[in-house]
Amino acid sequence: xxxxxxxxKEVIESCKAGDKEAFEEIVLHYQKKVxxxxxxxxxxxxxxxxxxxxxxxxxxxxxxxxREEIKFDVWLTQITLNHCRNRWKYLKRRHYFASDSLDDxxxxxxxxxxxxxxDPSDNSETFYEKKMxxxxxxxxxxxxxxxxxxxxxxxxxxxxSYEEIGKLxxxxxxxxxxxxxxxxxNLKEILERFVH
Amino acid sequence: xxCEKIRDWFSSLLENxxxxxxxxxxxxxxxxCSDCQKDLQQVEKTIRWLxxxxxxxxxxGFLSEINKKMEERKRKVPFLSISLKLPVQAxxxxxxxxxxxxxxxxxxxxxxxxKDAKHTKPFISAPLTTEKxxxxxxxxxxxEKERVAAQPPLKxxxxxxxxxxxxxPVPSEKKKIESALITKEKASPAAKPPQEIILRTSDRxxxxxxxxxxxxxxxxxxxxxxGNTFLASLPAATFSEFEKELLGLSSPGKTDKMVQxxxxxxxxxxxxxxxxxxxxxxxxxxxxxxxxxxxxxxxxILLLQE
Numbered sequence: 001x002x003x004x005x006x007x008x009k010e011v012i013e014s015c016k017a018g019d020k021e022a023f024e025e026i027v028l029h030y031q032k033k034v035x036x037x038x039x040x041x042x043x044x045x046x047x048x049x050x051x052x053x054x055x056x057x058x059x060x061x062x063x064x065x066x067r068e069e070i071k072f073d074v075w076l077t078q079i080t081l082n083h084c085r086n087r088w089k090y091l092k093r094r095h096y097f098a099s100d101s102l103d104d105x106x107x108x109x110x111x112x113x114x115x116x117x118x119d120p121s122d123n124s125e126t127f128y129e130k131k132m133x134x135x136x137x138x139x140x141x142x143x144x145x146x147x148x149x150x151x152x153x154x155x156x157x158x159x160x161s162y163e164e165i166g167k168l169x170x171x172x173x174x175x176x177x178x179x180x181x182x183x184x185x186n187l188k189e190i191l192e193r194f195v196h
Numbered sequence: 197x198x199c200e201k202i203r204d205w206f207s208s209l210l211e212n213x214x215x216x217x218x219x220x221x222x223x224x225x226x227x228x229c230s231d232c233q234k235d236l237q238q239v240e241k242t243i244r245w246l247x248x249x250x251x252x253x254x255x256x257g258f259l260s261e262i263n264k265k266m267e268e269r270k271r272k273v274p275f276l277s278i279s280l281k282l283p284v285q286a287x288x289x290x291x292x293x294x295x296x297x298x299x300x301x302x303x304x305x306x307x308x309x310x311k312d313a314k315h316t317k318p319f320i321s322a323p324l325t326t327e328k329x330x331x332x333x334x335x336x337x338x339x340e341k342e343r344v345a346a347q348p349p350l351k352x353x354x355x356x357x358x359x360x361x362x363x364x365p366v367p368s369e370k371k372k373i374e375s376a377l378i379t380k381e382k383a384s385p386a387a388k389p390p391q392e393i394i395l396r397t398s399d400r401x402x403x404x405x406x407x408x409x410x411x412x413x414x415x416x417x418x419x420x421x422x423g424n425t426f427l428a429s430l431p432a433a434t435f436s437e438f439e440k441e442l443l444g445l446s447s448p449g450k451t452d453k454m455v456q457x458x459x460x461x462x463x464x465x466x467x468x469x470x471x472x473x474x475x476x477x478x479x480x481x482x483x484x485x486x487x488x489x490x491x492x493x494x495x496x497i498l499l500l501q502e
Contacts, residue, residue, distance in 0.1 A: 027259050035258070036251045049255050053262050060266070133245045156246035181207035188242040 012072050016064050023063075027056050033158065034080050040153045041084040042091070043142045055083050074167055077160075081150060081168070088146060140190040148183035155180055198225065199232050206239045391435075392496045395445060400424075400501055406445050407497065414438040416492075424499040435493045442497070 007029045014022035034055055039048035059079060066075055141149050154160040154168070162173045169176065202225045208214045209222055226233050397403040407426070411417055414437060416430030430438055 024259060024263075027262060031254045031258055032251060035254045039252050045252070045255070049258065052254075053258070053265060056262050057265060057269070130248065130250075134249055137245055137249050152246065156243065157249055157251075177208060177213070178204070181204065184207055184239060184242055184246075185203075187246075188238050191242060191245075192238065 006073060012063070012066070015060070016066065018064075023056075023060050026059070030076060031056070034076070037077075037080050037153055037158060038084055038087075040138070040141060040157055041081075041146075041149060042087060043138055047087065047091070051083055051087050052080075055080050058083070074164070077154075077168055084150075085146065136191055136194055137187075140187050140194065143190045144183060144187055148179070148186060151176070151180045151183045152187060156184075199229060202226070202229075202232055203235055203239075206236050207243070209236075210240055210243055391493060392498065393439070393442060394498045394500055395442070396500045397445070398501070400499060403445055403499060407442070410438060410441050410445075414441075419494075424501070426497040426499070428495045428497060429492045430495060432491050432493045435495075 007026060011022045011025050015026055031052065035048055035052040038051045038055070039045060042048050042051065059076065062079075066072065141152065144152070151165065154165055155162070160168075162176050165171075165176045165180075166173045171179070202222055205214060205218060205222050209219065214222065226236065395403060395407075407428075408418070411428055411430065414430055414434040416428055416434070416438065418426050418428050420427045
C-alpha cells in the first residue's frame, strides 16, 4: 500500500503541451491507482476498466487547464472520484445493483466465485481465506454510503494520509479522522451481518 | 455514554494517534468493560482486513485501448460537431417557435372560454335544470343583440350629461358617447354590464303596467324602451326592494338575474364615494350618468314572453 513516487514536473508540463509520450508515461504511472479506486468504488472490473480509461482521456483533455499551484496527484484523484460518483449514479439509475444479494456470486479478478457465508478468520489459514476477506470487503464497501466508501478506499486501501484526504475533501484532519472512524464502524457492522 | 465516547477513540487508538492521557483513559476503561473490548477487537479486525486487501492488477492492453479510444474520438469529433450539434440547436429553435405559436394561439381561446364561463354563471339562483339553462342562454344571446340596438337611443338621452373632461371631441354626440365608452372600457379592464333582469311573462301588457307601477313606487323611471328590453333608472337605496318586487312579478323560478361575478368584487374594491352603480354602468351607458346621478342604479329588464 505504499504510494508510488510522484511523477516528474517536466512530464506533466510535456503532457500539457500535448506530448503523447508524456501522457502515456502518466497513464503507466497512475493506472493501477486510478483503476483500483474505480474498482473499489464500483465493485466491477469491467466497469472499472472502462471508467479508468475515460478518466485518463479526460485527463489528457483537461491537463492544459491544470494550474501550477494544484498538485497533479490531488487533481487526478479529484477527477477519479468525480467520475466514480457519476458512474455510480448512472449504474444505480439503471438498477445495476438491484440484484445485489448475499447469495449472488462475487466477481473477483479471478472470475466469479460462489459466496461463502462464514468468518474467514475462524478458519485456520484456509486456501480461500484471503479471497474470502477480499470478497467480504468488496461487498461490504458497496453497502456503505458513497462518501464513507471513498474515505475507506483512499485511507485504508490506497494509503492516503489524513492531510491529503483533508485537502481533497476540504475538511480539517480531525473531521476526516472522525468520519473515517464512523465509516469503519459501519463497515464492521455490515461485515458482522455478512458472517452471521 | 462512557462506552460510546471510548469507542469513538478506537480508530485513533489503533493508529497510535491518541495522546498519552487519552490512551490511558481508554486502556483503563477497556480493562473493566468486556463489551468495549469485543468492539475494539472487531474494529481492529475490520481495519486489518481492509489493510490486507491487495490491489487488483490492471487488465492487459489498458494503455493501448486508451490510445485506440483517442484515435476513435479524433475521427468522431468533426462528425459530431456538424451532424449532432447543429441539428440539436435547430431542433431546439423549431421547438421554441412552435411552443410560442401554440401558446399565443391557445391563450385567447382560453380567455374566451373563461369569459363565457363567467358570463353564464348565474348570480342568484338555485341550480337550474338543463332546460332552464338553455333558456337562459337563449335569453342572454337575445339580450346581447338587443343591447347593441338599444345603445344609440340610450346615448341620445344621456348625451347632455357627458362631462367636458371625459368627452372626446368627435363630430356627433353619438360618436362622442361611443368614444367615451370605449375610452372608459380601455381604462378599466374590469368594465361590466349593468344589472340585468330577465322577466318571463305570459301577459306582456299586464307585466308592463306592473313594472311601471313598481318603478313609480320606488322613485325610478324607464329611460329607454327597445322592443322587450327596458332600461330603467332607480335610486340605489330602493334597488334591493325593487328587485324583490320585480322578481315577484314573474312566475317563481322563472326570473333570472344575470350579473357578472366581477360586479360584486368591484363594488367591494372601489374607493369610498364610488358606488357600485358606477362600475356597473361603465360598459352600457355613458359614464357621466353615474357622476351626475351617483345614487341611481341602471337596470336592464328583458321581457320574455312565454
